[in-house]
Amino acid sequence: MDMKRDYYEDIQLLDSKVLWFWFIMLIAALGVFPFLSPNYYIYMANYMAINVIVTVGLNILVGYTGQISLGHAGFFAIGAYGTVLLMSYLHVPFFLALVAAAFIAAFFGFVLGLPALRLEGPYLAIATLGFGMAITQVIGRWQVFGGRMGMEAPPLTLFGVNLETDFQRYFLIIPVTFFMTWAARNLMKTRVGRAFIAIRDSDIAAETMGVNLTLYKTLSFAVSAFYTGIAGGLFAFLLGFINPSTFNFFLSIYFLAFVIVGGIGSIFGSIMGGVVMTFLLLELDKIQEISFLGIGQMLAAFSERWMTLVGLPNIASIIFGLIIILLVVFEPLGLYGFWIRTKIYWKTWPF
């Protein structure tokens, strides 16, 4: 891999035959998967894919540009509500509505990026947090958005086909995720992405080298919000129903957790983070049903005796919190860090 013959190989996605092989295998596996799998796992795959888009988008902001956002649930909500509203009220076709809603999210990202220019650390955290809270409050109180009751997603028609099942939606969501991830990876390898990373590492040096800080910081917010908006739009159809309580403060933290677990500043890490954490999120929600070693029953019995049974699913929150803390303390590069170390381990084995 070190023998590069020309500069294109520096930025090429797949620069060896081995990688091409695995890439084709991955495509094949993704293509075959829904035909072999029970519906629940297709639903899970869709969910994972959507969260991968969010994680990639948030990583562009947090990991690559070094900003912080505790308000991404807001962009997610804008994407979801935007798509649904445009389709229901204005009868805009799905793809157009999705992209338009994502652009609206991007616009809000841009606006939020403006105060963010002068803010750092806790100040930026509170500003973005306030933004996320404000969005949820507004959509919860304005009747146009269905208020507290929420809204139903309209029928999803694409090229004349009505996508009603998870199986059908899989073939929409996976390609979109694929495209978005690929685009993010390319973006980070070229001029704009480099400017983002430069700002993260030393904003002063970046601006003296000709990077327009105002432009690129707000751009990073906008791109990140765009990704989250797209994910939100798809999410509305995954659930078929959206209401404001879905897009709360905790969702923003979960998104951050995805990024941290996957690996700050890594697209591949974002994919791992989105997939693994979505799995945990969905599985921990029904922790009582785990029959393995009787864990579910034991937990239920423990809860009855010492805690409360209704509160049991909150274990998810505890485990997530612990994962975040432990990773930040012991493995700041997340799963990506693990992956790199395993790779090195095998390369140099048995030394």
Next chain:
Amino acid sequence: MFLQLIMSGLSFGSLYALIALAMVIIYKTSEVPNFGQGEMAMISTFVAYTLLVTYQYSYAVSFVGALLFAAVLGVFLEFVFLRRAKDPNVLSLILITLGFEMVLYGLASWKWGADQRDLPFPVSDFDTVSLGPAVVSYLNIATLLITLVLMFFLFLFFKYTKVGIAMKATQQNAMAARINGIRTNRILSITWAMSSLIGAVAGILLAPIATLDPNLMLDPLLKGFSSAVLGGMTTLVGAALGGYILGIIENLFGGYVSLEFKSIVAFGIIVLVLCFKPSGLFARHYVRKV
């Protein structure tokens, strides 16, 4: 009407100010914006509830017990998790405390479920006294008084006690403090204990007027944090003033403009203020040198 709104604004402002103070004390010594502050207070309030209602202890025993618990909890979290982080940046510090938040929230929801409870309190929220045209409950007055007394003691503490001065030294230059024989690690523990304790006072004062459930401190934490940011994360007086300013503005907005969007206005103000004063109203802005 106006005076009424101001009075209840002061009461809520006191709670925001307490939380803001709790956060600023930690932020100043270790640059950690503690997002777990709210849940630490919430859990401590539940401890007070359990002692009081489940075990039928007296008010004094229960409240002192809860405050002790809060102090221990603060020391525990700092010692077990934060101190382990190698070379942390702001983002990882924020994340660790968000982790606390989730763990504590999960624990409380698991232990106490989603039931809404009432925390009994020796001072009534229903008996009122008229101050001119405004009607104020005894609890409101108690809240205001307790907060002011607490602040006064904090002021004395930082000004005159040896530990307080050592804390100030650690805040300004940890390395120099260590060289001069201050055990900065111990100072950190004390800081977290104090901060957690102040937060718990806010929780116990809030619970009687709100309902006690795991969501108790969610909104107050954000408001308290906003107050701290509004005043400036590095000044105790600023943070306390920020709390009162926020409490009053929020109440006036709720009374005269729109009750519905009352809680949004807080964040609107924060963002606006930060646009012009990026380090808050009362703190000096620091610019990195090259």
Next chain:
Amino acid sequence: MAGDILFSVDELSISFGGLVAVDRVSFNLEKGAIFSIIGPNGAGKTTIFNCINGLYKPDSGVITFKGEEITGLAPHRIARKGIARTFQNIELFANMTTMENLMLGRHIHMKTGIWTGATFFRRGSRAAQDEIRHRERVERIIDLLDLQAARNQFVGALPYGTQKLVELGRALALEPELLLLDEPSAGMNSEEKQDLIFWIKDIQDELGMSILLIEHDMKMVMDISDRILAINFGKPIVEGLPEEVQKHPEVLKAYLGEDESFDSAA
């Protein structure tokens, strides 16, 4: 040597909360020349640099570059005019490789935007072409500064002297007409300093860049400077040819103490 004036600073002043850091400093830089600013620590040298490339806004004074006033412009605009700099305490992009650091230096010359950057898929795509073209330019700088071994390493892990060179390379990649070097030799050993002098000469002669230099190594300053400005407490003491500045009594006093001369110090 009366060349064209490329760059001039006129009556530049800035103060921070009552402390006057730079007090009515003026000088001119001829095209292709090396101009050094010397003075004790805290004399305000770096502050002058920070004013020139827009990090600080001066209280008064005019900075002119190529006949155009650039006072108070944003740093990225000044970079676009053709002024690049290095920093006293290295300001590299630590988590990027040497190559990427230098590529960032090409930022203002490249064209790739969000859409073209995100969607390139083959060698012929516009973004890929853009990358390839500029990587070739950067490779030449890597050759010039002997940085091949560090090409694909993260700069945060490189030795100090090499980091200084990468920073120089990044500034060169911008292809500036005026290069500001803030203590380039600090922390280098004497061998590295020799190389550095050689490179600075090269940059002047072959790349035709004009150089504004802050440096503490007097031997180096006297060797390579065309003109020198000495300042102390933000005030200019003397400006002139190296031999003139060297003999000026106030310079000797401010810089070396009463009874010494540069020969014994160097």
